[in-house]
Amino acid sequence: MTKLQLALDFGSREVIKSIVDELKDIIDIVEIGTPLIIKEGLNLVSVIKNTFPNVKLLADLKIMDAGDYEANMAFEAGADIVTVLGAANDQTISAAINESNRRGKQVMVDMIAVSDISNRVTQVNRLGPDYICIHTATDLQKDGQNPLTELQQVSQIITNERIAVAGGIDRQMLQLIRPFQPKIVIIGSSITKKTDWKTAAFQLKQILAEGR
């Protein structure tokens, strides 16, 4: 079944802890998003890992250079998965993957802002990442864009076991994504901006369960 990854991009440490505590049995992966990494540094990843050691944690570093060094930093801090940009050089992506393999961790390659998606996914897939993430940037969502077309394209190229999808996904979009059975669906504001996080997460999880 498709896993549900919760993207946390905003909020104080206390709010982040509250959300994780409340949702940890519903959510499969907790993502500490790029804005939070920028704000607080990897220390926040360590705090969440130490508070919730059983939670699978993704650090959204969006690595663009120094693949082994930066991936190592994330894993040292307690991340189970780290992100590298699909726009990065192959050497950077490979260095991060090698580092993750050495430590028994995982790498997600984020295809955000890559224009020739089919070609680049084919190249990146050969490097052997754990996941390749189809991702519509926040700044493109404002223009009404979503990840569905790219998901359709990429589904014809690589196994769904490697596909993650992100970019403003709400319940309606999740219904359209479900038939492609990606390994991971990443959802942020459709949970965090609701007053009742738990019900919102549960309803999304149910949509995924219906698709089995």
Add this chain to the structure above:
Amino acid sequence: MTKLQLALDFGSREVIKSIVDELKDIIDIVEIGTPLIIKEGLNLVSVIKNTFPNVKLLADLKIMDAGDYEANMAFEAGADIVTVLGAANDQTISAAINESNRRGKQVMVDMIAVSDISNRVTQVNRLGPDYICIHTATDLQKDGQNPLTELQQVSQIITNERIAVAGGIDRQMLQLIRPFQPKIVIIGSSITKKTDWKTAAFQLKQILAEGR
């Protein structure tokens, strides 16, 4: 005259403060590098700005999405310049530039890992950033690559007043870069990995001065 930007990527807060204190009269711009941002978050930028309010500070966020939001975070923390990736969507680059204009701050677009450099520099230049940085990734420097060829290409497309150059630049490479009179040259390990930071920085500054 070409400005000298010191890239700080490693070291404890105390070491970083010592370097900045020792070099602040030689260096034109102090960069808090991506690995340090990942490690410590923007709080480190605030600490350096508060300790050395007259130092011009660049936060190397390598923004890939949420251009206005993340640029704003950097400026709020005390950065004078923030970096956005040339690989990002135009909407993201423009959003960061708009935010910097609104606040009287600056944006440097980092062309790291962009393959069709001439074409992308032409596009990015139209968006009106303060600087466009030709940047050879650390992970490519290991294969012997340097920024000189791309600098030659880009010099024929845009004014040198907008060009910054980075990527493993040492004294020898600086001699080759100097004739192109870029606005900013970014140097890290050729200063920070020397035992005598001040002499290293002074010698590099002299090479730039000879080129006037």
